[in-house]
Amino acid sequence: MYVEPELEDAQKNLPLEAAALVRFKGNYSGKLIIESRGGLFLAIAASMLSNNRPSYQQKKDALGEIANIICGNLVPFLGRRKELGYKIESPVLLNKKELLKEKKGNPLAEVTLNFNQGQVDIKFFVNDYPSEE
Numbered sequence: 001m002y003v004e005p006e007l008e009d010a011q012k013n014l015p016l017e018a019a020a021l022v023r024f025k026g027n028y029s030g031k032l033i034i035e036s037r038g039g040l041f042l043a044i045a046a047s048m049l050s051n052n053r054p055s056y057q058q059k060k061d062a063l064g065e066i067a068n069i070i071c072g073n074l075v076p077f078l079g080r081r082k083e084l085g086y087k088i089e090s091p092v093l094l095n096k097k098e099l100l101k102e103k104k105g106n107p108l109a110e111v112t113l114n115f116n117q118g119q120v121d122i123k124f125f126v127n128d129y130p131s132e133e
Helices: 006-011 040-049 056-078 096-102
Strands: 016-026 029-037 086-088 092-094 109-115 118-127
Touching: 016 040, 016 056, 016 096, 029 040, 029 056, 029 096, 040 056, 040 118, 056 086, 056 092, 056 118, 092 096
Parallel strands: none
Antiparallel strands: 016 029, 016 086, 016 092, 029 118, 109 118
């Protein structure tokens, strides 16, 4: 993949296609939110399923699975005590109103990834995480 910085300006105002949320609980609790724009809701499912015409349910499941994979790979880095571990809940698709409510607060980490003409925003929220750990 080649960097195409000229696309970044066009991608800033892409409308939201879909958003998924995954919550986790354990020593720390929180959530990961992923938002897709610019055709990536379809592209993610099409790529994962090798199907150019995935159903709406398949697109939802694919976005949720990506959120689950990312969350499952980030949570262990928070620090784990043997006695608690973590429980990662099933992904949930959010509508725009739910997304605005869930995005309140300051994420511990966030990243925006530009793919072709699309974009994915990922925000990782952790409740009561110490800043010096």
